[in-house]
Amino acid sequence: MIDDATLAGWENDIERMSPPIVKPDMSPWLCSWPDSSKQGQGFPRRFWKKWCETYRINPMLHLFCGSSTEGDVRIDIRKDSGANIVGDFLAVQREILRQGPYKSAFADPPYTQEFANEWGVICPRPSSILHIMREAVVANGIIGILHLQVLRPIRGLQVVAWHPVF
Numbered sequence: 666m667i668d669d670a671t672l673a674g675w676e677n678d679i680e681r682m683s684p685p686i687v688k689p690d691m692s693p694w695l696c697s698w699p700d701s702s703k704q705g706q707g708f709p710r711r712f713w714k715k716w717c718e719t720y721r722i723n724p725m726l727h728l729f730c731g732s733s734t735e736g737d738v739r740i741d742i743r744k745d746s747g748a749n750i751v752g753d754f755l756a757v758q759r760e761i762l763r764q765g766p767y768k769s770a771f772a773d774p775p776y777t778q779e780f781a782n783e784w785g786v787i788c789p790r791p792s793s794i795l796h797i798m799r800e801a802v803v804a805n806g807i808i809g810i811l812h813l814q815v816l817r818p819i820r821g822l823q824v825v826a827w828h829p830v831f
């Protein structure tokens with residue numbers, strides 16, 4: 666029979682050893698319609714302000730930046746974008762890491778092959794995007810991705826929020 670004092674000691678140990686359980690924030694973000702005044706597939710209008718206020722920490726890596734000039738290092742495959750590194754995100758991976766590390770990273774990739782066709786590219790795999798961001802960002806940094814799939818985290822990442830964007 667285990668006495669109460671021993672049991673309390675075990676419970677204390679378990680509490681100390683377990684990683685903190687973070688309940689993901691699932692609050693919806695009301696962002697309005699996409700703003701395609703600068704290029705197609707632009708952010709929903711109020712999205713970027715919300716991301717920056719809630720999660721952005723500089724220096725920030727911005728993948729698939731499109732027309733945006735926000736972020737210390739910005740990647741896009743098109744020259745006529747706001748990117749300061751132009752190329753396929755996988756091909757420029759080394760350069761991304763060389764210019765890091767970053768405290769946060771954000772990606773707005775094409776979500777499906779249909780969207781990717783507009784840029785003449787193969788639809789990027791979410792797991793490849795998460796891998797690059799994980800490598801580029803410091804421990805306890807923040808990674809964000811705007812996607813229509815609900816993405817599973819890859820190893821080493823912890824979900825702190827899933828915001829349905831309307």
Ligand SMILES: C[S@@+](CC[C@H](N)C(=O)[O-])C[C@H]1O[C@@H](n2cnc3c(N)ncnc32)[C@H](O)[C@@H]1O
Nearest residue numbers: 706707708729730731732741742753754773786
């Ligand atoms: C959804 S749009 C981003 C729009 C951006 N958030 C904005 O508001 O302007 C996706 C972007 O990904 C870029 N892109 C597509 N495939 C890419 C790839 N393999 N590597 C880098 N950029 C890519 C496209 O050129 C496009 O600008």
